[in-house]
Amino acid sequence: MFDLFKRDAEPDRRPWGERLKAGLGLSRERLTRPLNAVFGRRTLSEKTLEELEAALLEADVGVPATTHVLAQLAARAKRADIDVDARTLLKTVLTELLLPLEQPLIVGPERPFVMMIAGVNGTGKTTSIGKLAKYLQGQGYSVLLAAGDTFRAAAREQLEIWGERNGVPVIAQQGGDPAAVMFDAIAAARARGIDVVLADTAGRLPTQAHLMEELKKIRRVLARAQVGAPHETLLVLDANTGQNALAQVAAFDAALDLTGLVLTKLDGTAKGGVVAAIAKTQPIPIKLIGIGEGLDDLRAFRAAEFVDALVG
Numbered sequence: 533m534f535d536l537f538k539r540d541a542e543p544d545r546r547p548w549g550e551r552l553k554a555g556l557g558l559s560r561e562r563l564t565r566p567l568n569a570v571f572g573r574r575t576l577s578e579k580t581l582e583e584l585e586a587a588l589l590e591a592d593v594g595v596p597a598t599t600h601v602l603a604q605l606a607a608r609a610k611r612a613d614i615d616v617d618a619r620t621l622l623k624t625v626l627t628e629l630l631l632p633l634e635q636p637l638i639v640g641p642e643r644p645f646v647m648m649i650a651g652v653n654g655t656g657k658t659t660s661i662g663k664l665a666k667y668l669q670g671q672g673y674s675v676l677l678a679a680g681d682t683f684r685a686a687a688r689e690q691l692e693i694w695g696e697r698n699g700v701p702v703i704a705q706q707g708g709d710p711a712a713v714m715f716d717a718i719a720a721a722r723a724r725g726i727d728v729v730l731a732d733t734a735g736r737l738p739t740q741a742h743l744m745e746e747l748k749k750i751r752r753v754l755a756r757a758q759v760g761a762p763h764e765t766l767l768v769l770d771a772n773t774g775q776n777a778l779a780q781v782a783a784f785d786a787a788l789d790l791t792g793l794v795l796t797k798l799d800g801t802a803k804g805g806v807v808a809a810i811a812k813t814q815p816i817p818i819k820l821i822g823i824g825e826g827l828d829d830l831r832a833f834r835a836a837e838f839v840d841a842l843v844g
Contacts, residue, residue, distance in 0.1 A: 580618070581606060591842075592774045594809030601625050601808070623843050629808055630835035635817035637764065637792065637832070639673055644721035644729045646754055646761035649794075650747060650784055651768035653735030656796040658687065660768050660822060661730050662694030663830040664794075667820070669698060673727040678717030679704035680750060681734040691732055697827065701726075710734065710746070711753040718757040731762065738783030747787055766819060768794045777806050781814040792819035795833070804842055 581602055588598040604625040605618075639645050647664075651657040658681070665675045677695050679702055681687035688704045695702035701724070703717035714731055721729045733750060736743035754761040767784045769777050784790055795818055798804065807818065818833040 584618075584622070588805065588808075591805035592809070593805035594775055594778070594812070597629065597808040597812035600629065600812055604628075619843060623839050626808060626839045626843065627836050629811050630838060632815050633807070633811050633818045634833055634835045635792070635819065637819040639668070639671070639728055640763055642758070642760055642763055644676070644718060644726050644758065645763050646718065646729045646731060646758055647764040647766060648731045648733065648751060648754060648762035648788070649766050649768060650733050650788060651735055652737055652770075652780055655735065655768045655770040655773075656822065657735060657768040658690055658694070658732060659825075660794050660796055660820075660830065661691065661732050662698065663822065663827055664730060664820070665694065665698045665700050666827045667830050668728055669700070674725070675700045675728045675730060676717060676721045676724070676726040677702045678714050678729055678731040680710040680713050680732045682708055682710045682713065683734045687732075687734070711750050714750055714753050715757045718754070718761070722758075738780055738787075744783070744787045747784075751788055764791050764819075765789060766792050766794050767816075768796060771795050771798045771804060771806065774806050775809060778809060778813055781810065781816060785814065785816060790816050792817045794818075794820045794822065794830075796822040798823045804838075807838065 584605070585598055585602055588601060589595070593601070601622070605621055608621055608625070649657060649661055649664075661677065665677065668675050675698070677691055677700060679688045679691045681691070682705065688706070692702045692704065701720070703713060703720050705713050705716075710733065717729055717731065720726075731750070731754065733747060734743070736747070738744060751762060751765070765788045767781060767788075767790050769780060771777075773780070781790070781793070793810070793816055795807070798821055810816070810818070820830050821833050821838075822830050
């Protein structure tokens with residue numbers, strides 16, 4: 533049943549920017565289809581701004597970010613020449629809004645450097661860990677995986693297959709306490725001279741209070757096992773979640789003090805505008821984005837590139 537994890541997806545050799553545009557095609561259509569006429573006008577009238585507001589909300593940008601974007605557009609249009617280009621202006625405002633989210637994932641000097649990975653069930657968390665291992669190996673780091681998801685059926689086996697594909701060790705236990713797995717993984721990484729530990733955790737809903745408390749316990753164990761750990765605490769988000777992503781970010785941040793987000797499944801999402809909502813209401817850096825099923829389908833987030841793919 534795990535054969536699919538052993539076969540790499542056919543590599544997509546298109547430039548990353550083209551792939552991002554293709555992935556955000558539905559979001560772009562939702563945003564720009566009502567605005568084709570708007571982008572051809574010379575002025576941003578009140579009617580134009582109303583049409584833009586409807587398009588932004590339909591693209592899942594959310595009310596706070598939409599209000600911000602419209603205010604910025606209106607203010608800048610007043611200062612601009614009559615020949616203001618609405619599309620260029622929109623791209624500028626959106627890029628400035630998203631720029632604070634553009635922060636690279638950097639491995640610090642601590643050894644092992646510990647990254648704790650959390651998320652709701654079905655977001656692509658375990659798959660993202662496999663891709664992240666490959667991403668870090670490409671930068672010259674050695675990696676160890678800690679199979680902290682001791683609840684989901686076959687979760688350990690799935691992570692072990694990703695470890696096999698990447699040629700990295702996996703520390704796992706059959707059942708038991710996930711915090712104990714983390715402690716053992718850090719000890720093993722220290723003994724083997726491993727650079728980075730990727731600590732997987734079981735998927736959970738933020739409304740499951742007892743499971744959120746367990747996450748806090750895992751974090752405390754990591755801190756006891758390694759000074760300053762976890763050095764990165766990443767939340768994996770499914771881009772198709774839309775505005776519900778904001779509640780996930782708020783809950784996991786309250787529990788874990790998140791340092792970054794990994795946004796997955798951007799290929800074919802109609803809700804790419806949620807990135808603007810995150811920037812306005814929960815400005816936690818997006819360290820990585822994922823498009824596709826291949827091992828190499830994980831890249832750093834770039835605000836201008838994302839906006840270009842979203843707006844066209």
